[in-house]
Amino acid sequence: MAWLAELALLLIRALHLLVLAVAPTWLSPEPLPPPALALAGSLSAAALAAALGLSAWFAAHLETRLARNGAALLWLAIAVSLAAALYYRGPRAPLAQGAALVGVPLWAALATLAAAAAEHWLGSSFKHRRMGAAVAVVGLGSVQLLGAASLLGSPERMWWEALRRDGAHLRAVDELTRPLLDRSKPDELEGAAARCLKMHPLAAPAAAAAPATCACLALRAEARLRARKADAALRDAEAAHARCPEQKGARAALAEALAVAGRAERAEAEARAALAEGGDPSRLRYALALALERAGRLAEAREEAERAIAAGAGRQAQLLAGALAILAGDLEGATARLAPLVKQDPADAEALYNLALIADKRGDYNGARQGYLAALKADPRNADARYNVALLTFRAGVVEESRHHVRKFLDGFPEDPRGGQLAQATGTPLGAAAGGGALPSRSGAPRVPRAPEAPDASRRSAPQDAAASSGAR
Numbered sequence: 180m181a182w183l184a185e186l187a188l189l190l191i192r193a194l195h196l197l198v199l200a201v202a203p204t205w206l207s208p209e210p211l212p213p214p215a216l217a218l219a220g221s222l223s224a225a226a227l228a229a230a231l232g233l234s235a236w237f238a239a240h241l242e243t244r245l246a247r248n249g250a251a252l253l254w255l256a257i258a259v260s261l262a263a264a265l266y267y268r269g270p271r272a273p274l275a276q277g278a279a280l281v282g283v284p285l286w287a288a289l290a291t292l293a294a295a296a297a298e299h300w301l302g303s304s305f306k307h308r309r310m311g312a313a314v315a316v317v318g319l320g321s322v323q324l325l326g327a328a329s330l331l332g333s334p335e336r337m338w339w340e341a342l343r344r345d346g347a348h349l350r351a352v353d354e355l356t357r358p359l360l361d362r363s364k365p366d367e368l369e370g371a372a373a374r375c376l377k378m379h380p381l382a383a384p385a386a387a388a389a390p391a392t393c394a395c396l397a398l399r400a401e402a403r404l405r406a407r408k409a410d411a412a413l414r415d416a417e418a419a420h421a422r423c424p425e426q427k428g429a430r431a432a433l434a435e436a437l438a439v440a441g442r443a444e445r446a447e448a449e450a451r452a453a454l455a456e457g458g459d460p461s462r463l464r465y466a467l468a469l470a471l472e473r474a475g476r477l478a479e480a481r482e483e484a485e486r487a488i489a490a491g492a493g494r495q496a497q498l499l500a501g502a503l504a505i506l507a508g509d510l511e512g513a514t515a516r517l518a519p520l521v522k523q524d525p526a527d528a529e530a531l532y533n534l535a536l537i538a539d540k541r542g543d544y545n546g547a548r549q550g551y552l553a554a555l556k557a558d559p560r561n562a563d564a565r566y567n568v569a570l571l572t573f574r575a576g577v578v579e580e581s582r583h584h585v586r587k588f589l590d591g592f593p594e595d596p597r598g599g600q601l602a603q604a605t606g607t608p609l610g611a612a613a614g615g616g617a618l619p620s621r622s623g624a625p626r627v628p629r630a631p632e633a634p635d636a637s638r639r640s641a642p643q644d645a646a647a648s649s650g651a652r
Contacts, residue, residue, distance in 0.1 A: 190220050191212075195264075209341045249291035293313060355375075397416060416433040498533070
């Protein structure tokens with residue numbers, strides 16, 4: 180029955196906490212549930228009962244107040260371990276967060292029992308025998324707990340330690356990477372993946388690979404998608420899926436990487452197959468939306484992006500939904516999707532850029548200019564924001580500011596073919612070159628050329644014909 184399983188798990192965790200309080204580095208801070216839950220729960224109950232029984236026997240045998248106090252403190256420590264195991268679980272894990280709480284009464288109990296034992300067995304020839312025994316035990320406890328303070332004081336370090344000890348600990352991978360996935364920090368994400376792969380390297384044979392190896396390969400694929408390294412991301416995603424075909428996260432990463440790499444048909448097939456097998460709908464519907472966008476089926480893509488958001492997808496799906504709404508001409512719907520992203524993170528460069536593009540399309544010069552500049556402040560490498568603000572100011576007749584941005588564009592993005600066209604159209608004396616069209620950022624996705632609207636002084640009031648940043652990694 181469910182309550183018996185919960186009781187067994189509580190007893191296992193309580194015993195684990197007691198051991199961690201004695202020696203915090205002996206065991207994993209958050210172990211995986213044992214495969215034989217009933218057996219492990221029975222053994223834990225027996226161990227806890229033995230500790231209670233032995234302490235009671237000790238107090239009765241010595242018949243001293245010190246022994247009775249030590250037994251009472253041990254009972255208190257076990258009660259605290261049960262309470263801490265009940266509290267530090269689920270979202271409050273890792274379990275070792277309760278080790279310091281349990282350690283105070285536990286080491287006090289051990290010190291008191293040691294003093295009682297020294298008084299009874301060492302005899303009167305040993306001066307300060309009680310004090311000496313108690314101080315020795317307290318000193319040992321202090322060394323143990325203080326030495327592990329940096330570990331016990333940081334849930335992040337505890338999750339890393341749990342992952343180091345157990346390569347099957349996919350929950351540790353999730354806990355460590357979920358905050359990074361919510362932020363647009365590909366370098367941090369790739370660094371976390373590299374650290375994970377160092378613990379569980381790719382050198383292991385595929386048949387013996389730790390599940391964490393595949394999970395961290397998929398994580399590195401996501402980081403590389405966000406860093407605009409589509410080919411490298413696809414290699415990682417394919418390797419992760421080949422090693423661990425049963426791992427749903429690896430398949431979701433593969434579907435997304437295929438979409439970003441422009442293989443829309445295969446990406447759609449992978450995403451739909453994984454959805455049929457019960458994969459994470461938030462990630463898979465987002466990958467499916469990307470595939471449909473790449474295939475030019477924008478209305479279907481927008482529907483899937485909305486479904487992904489409803490299933491719990493975060494920033495990337497909202498950014499994609501906002502971009503697709505802009506392409507559909509639904510500026511109100513796009514604003515509704517994008518504004519919360521900027522409220523949540525005022526330095527979200529892609530959301531800022533898209534909101535500036537909305538203002539641009541509405542003819543709001545000040546709003547568009549401020550938005551593009553805010554996007555550039557958040558991400559100076561945002562070529563599209565630099566390009567658009569150069570066009571915007573030129574069309575408004577602010578020629579010197581426009582030329583300033585053109586020079587910045589040429590200096591910052593010398594390989595971008597739009598630079599020559601921009602310099603020529605604005606009369607910036609830096610040479611002209613054949614330029615491409617105005618293409619917006621697609622967060623690392625291969626860019627599909629769209630018919631450009633060339634900058635023209637005679638059309639200064641018209642906003643640039645550009646798509647929004649879609650959030651594709």
